[in-house]
Amino acid sequence: MAAERAVLDSGCYIGGPEVAALEAELADFCNSAGRNAGKGSFLGGIAGSDRAEPKTRAVTCASGTDALTIALMALGLKPGDEVIVPDFTFIAPAECVAFLGGIPRFADIDPETLQIDPESVKALIGPKTRGIIGVDLFGQCAPFAHQAETTLWEIAVVNDLWLVEDAAQAFGAEYRISSEFGSIAQRACTLATISITSFYPSKPLGCYGDGGALFTSDPKLEAKIRQIANHGSTGRYLHESVGINSRLDALQAAILRVKLRHLEDELKVRRENARKYDEFFGALNDTGGIDGAKIVPQQIGANCKTPKLEINCTSTYAQYTVLADDRETFIAKLDAAGIPHCIHYPQPLHEQPCFKGLAQGSENKNATMASQKAVSLPVCAFTDVDFIINKLRSVL
Helix, strand or coil, X not given: CHHHHHHHHHCCCECCHHHHHHHHHHHHHHHHHXXXXXXXXXXXXXXXXCCCCCCCEEEEECCHHHHHHHHHHHCCCCXXXXXXXXXCCCCHHHHHHHHCCCEXXXXXXXXXXXXXXXXXXXXXXXXXXXXXXEECHHHXXXXXXXXXXXXXXXXXXXXXCEEEEECCCCCCCEEEEEECCEEEEXXXXXXXXXXXXXXXXXXXCCCXXXXXXXXXXXXXXXXXXXXXXXXXXEECCEECCCCXXXXXXXXXXXXXXXXXXXXXXXXXXXXXXHHHHHHHHHHHHHCCCECCECXXXXXXXXXXXXXXXXXXXXXXXXXXXXXXXXXXXXXXXXXXXXXXXXXXXXXXXXXXXXXXXXXXCCCCHHHHHHHHHEEEECCCCCCCHHHHHHHHHCCC
16 A cells, blocks of 8 residues: 555656656566576577677556557558467457458467467468567467477568567566577566567456556667657657557556565465466376366476476466366366356457458367367465365365
């Protein structure tokens, strides 16, 4: 309450010192993962350089959806341009592309990680393709760069495309990248030309209303982002371009500054909650699952079952999502035990009514499979997972 009271007493409710301080603290948090990690960086490695990674800068805005829209505007998306997005995710990436007159192209996902599949991305690239949006789904980083034959960054560089990281669910996640320069840890929100996140209340770092932020290491893009988010203005009543009104209010900034100090501790609890679920569902599957149908949990490691996290990842577990072979029966058990649940997401984006006219995506078998099996369980830092597991045991 002290932080909120200070804002109310200040009379500065839009922008101001609280927002500026939050932006600096968000950027510092994102930059902190690579400290003492050795020479170079992922982006430096892509360019073949041996230098320190330019520091990521943060710009706040009114929502995660606005952040995506502003990112696309800053990157120069024009009507008719094509942008590749994952077929299995929330609508916002495809929606923002379409809102600006672009055409979303739906890539399939990896059936284990549930992240966008780079091979599917490659197959969709055409003369109108301008960029790729990778979504850090359920709190783990998309395959921007890791020990894989094909990464989103490699595809983007070869094809002269920009890359956007939608880290709405993943602020605080990181993975360690191995390259000729050594092993380098990078956080979500530092992995693309522009990255974005959301502060919607249910997110791992959520405020008491709505909010979002954009991240880039390019000072020119940062200036452009700030201009677009403030009515295209570079000075009072001077509008260099057509922009939008998307600003985080100082009250939300003050709340987020307090919550950011506790984020690492809360993420540890989320990860411990996920570990308990993993252990429970692993044992359940070893004994035949539910009437022979398996419930496959998220796990961390190179050889874990689906949907697995990439090696060396840490996830924020924005959702704890399992793939249930018989979702209807599993949900009936959850309902009988009084356990809250949600389906993320009940259909791939290409099946949404607003995108059916695009007549694409029917070949995305993995996205369709995930939409038929995915179920999310409570996992936040204030969840009593032991109680939930015991309740579930009572109905199995």
